[in-house]
Amino acid sequence: MLKKQIGIIGLGIMGTNLTLNFEKNGYQISIFNRTKDKINELMLNYPKKNIKPYYTLKEFISSLNHPKYILLMVKSGKATDETIKKLIPYLKKKDIIIDGGNTYFKDTIKRYNKLKKIGIDFIGMGISGGEEGALNGASIMPGGDKTIYNKISHFLIKIAAKKNNRSCVDYIGPNGSGHYVKMIHNGIEYGNMQLISETYNILKNILLINNKKISKIFNKWNKKELNSYLIKITRNILKFKNKKNKYLIDLILDKADNKGTGKWASISALELESPFSLITEAVFNRYLSNLKEERKIASKNKKIINKKIKRIKEKIFINDLEHALYFGIIISYTQGFLLMQKASRKYKWNLNYSVIAKIFQEGCIIKAKILNKIRSIYKKNNQIKNLLLSSFFQKKTKKYQSSIRNIIIESIKHGIPTPTLSSALSYYDSYNSDKLPANLIQAQRDYFGNHMYERTDKKGKFHTNWKI
Ligand code: NBP
DSSP: OOTTEEEEEOOSHHHHHHHHHHHHTTOEEEEEOSSHHHHHHHHHHOTTSSEEEOSSHHHHHHTSOSSOEEEEOSOTTHHHHHHHHHHGGGOOTTOEEEEOSOOOHHHHHHHHHHHHHTTOEEEEEEEESHHHHHHHOBEEEEESOHHHHHHHHHHHHHHBOEETTEESBOOOBSTTHHHHHHHHHHHHHHHHHHHHHHHHHHHHHTSOOOHHHHHHHHHHHHTTTTOBHHHHHHHHHHHOBOTTSOBGGGGSOSOOOOOSHHHHHHHHHHHHTOOOHHHHHHHHHHHHHTOHHHHHHHGGGSOOOOOOOOHHHHHHHHHHHHHHHHHHHHHHHHHHHHHHHHHHHHHTOOOOHHHHHHHHTSSSTTOBTHHHHHHHHHHHOTTOSOGGGSHHHHHHHHHHHHHHHHHHHHHHHHTOOOHHHHHHHHHHHHHTOSOOTHHHHHHHHHHHHOOOBOOSSSSSOBOOOTTO
C-alpha cells in the first residue's frame, strides 16, 4: 500500500486548498470533481504538483490502492449522499470515506451506520479555517471509530494548524461527534461575530467615532485578553479603503446571510434543553438584518437619539466596552461548551473538552486567547458543570459585570440594539440567581393546566384548586 496516497472528491475552495496542503506535505493526490472545469483549472494553475487528475469516478477509484482513503469535500446534504452512493460499487471492505463537509451531525450518524453494515469505514470530519486554513493548516474535528481515526491520523496531523508544536486535530468521539463539534464551533462563531458587530455599532453610533479610530481600538484590544482571529480581521476590515479612498465597510449593505449551521446548533440546544440564548440571538439577528426593506420603513418611527457621550467619559466608556465584549465572549463560549456537554451525555460520545479547546486554538475562525483558559479549566475537570463556576471566569464576570451593565444602559438610552450583549448579561443574571420567578410560572401552569407544582417547604408534587 502507498501510505502517502489520498483521493479527494470535490474541488471547491476547500477541496482545492486541501489538495495543495496534502501535496505540500508529501502526499500523492488523486482528484475528482463532478464537473471537469474545476479539475482543469487546478491542473492549469499547478501543473508541476504531485496531483493526478481523473475525469471518471472509476478511474479515480482505480488510482488508489486498497485500503483507499477518500476525502469528500462536496456540498453537504444531497450532494454527499449522491457521491457516496456512486462510490459504493467501487469500494471494498476497510476502505475509508472521510466527509470533510459541513454536514448535519444526524446525517453523519445515519451514513456511519449505513456504511458500517457493508464494512466501509466512515469518518465525519469538521474542518474550520476557510480557504486559508485548508491551505496552510486547518482546525480539524474527526468523529467515528477510534481505530479508523488512528489509521488516518498521520495525514490529519500534517495538514492541521499548529499551536506551540501541537497539531489542532485530535480524535473527537464516535459517529457524528466531529460534525457536532464543528456545528458548535460555528454557533460560537455566530455569537462572537454578532457581539463584535454590536460593539462596532456602539463605537460608531454612540461615541460617533470614525472607522480609523475604531480600527485602532480593535487593534489595542487585540493585544490583550480579547486577542482573537475575529478581532484581528475586524481591525483590518475597518481600516480597509477602496481605490476611491472610501472605507469599504461603509459601502457594504447591512444584511448578513447564513448557511444554516447556527440554526442547526440552536435547534439542537432546544432539543437538548440547554440554554443557548446568546448564540440563538445571533442567529435571529441575521434573519432580522435581512428584513432590510421593512426596517427601512419601520425606522421612520424611531426617534433618533444622537447625543454624543461627553468627551471626558469617552475613555472610561471604551474601557467598559472592552470589558463588556469580553464578558459577552465568555458567555458565548460557555453556552457552546455547555451544549457539547449535554450532547455528549445524550449521544454517549465521552467528549474531552480540553482537547476540543486545543483544536479551536489555531487554524479556525473562533481561535482566541480565551481558549487557553478554557482548555486549562477543562483539563483540571472535564466534568465542570459550567465555565462560570470556574474561579477564573467567576472572578472575570464579577469584575466586568458593571461595565456590561453600563454599556447596555447607555445603548438602550441611545436606541442602539444590543441583542447578544443583553442576552449575555441576562443569562449571567439568571444563572447567578438563587431565586428566579419560576415559582410563579409553576403556579400559573397548575392554575390553568393542573400541572402540579413543587414546594420549598415540603417534598412531592402538589395541586391547588386556585379558582375558589
Ligand atoms: P461548496 O460547498 O461550494 O461545494 C462545491 C463542491 O461540491 C464542488 O466540487 C461541486 O462540484 C460539488 N457538488 C455539488 Br455543489 N453538488 C454536487 C453533487 N450533486 N454531486 C457531486 N458533487 C457536487 O465548496 P466549498 O466551499 O469548497 O465547501 C466544500 C465543503 O466544505 C462544504 O460541505 C462546505 O460546507 C464545507 N466547508 C466550507 C468552508 C468554507 O469556508 N468554504 C469551511 C469549512 C467547511 P461542481 O464543481 O461540479 O459543482
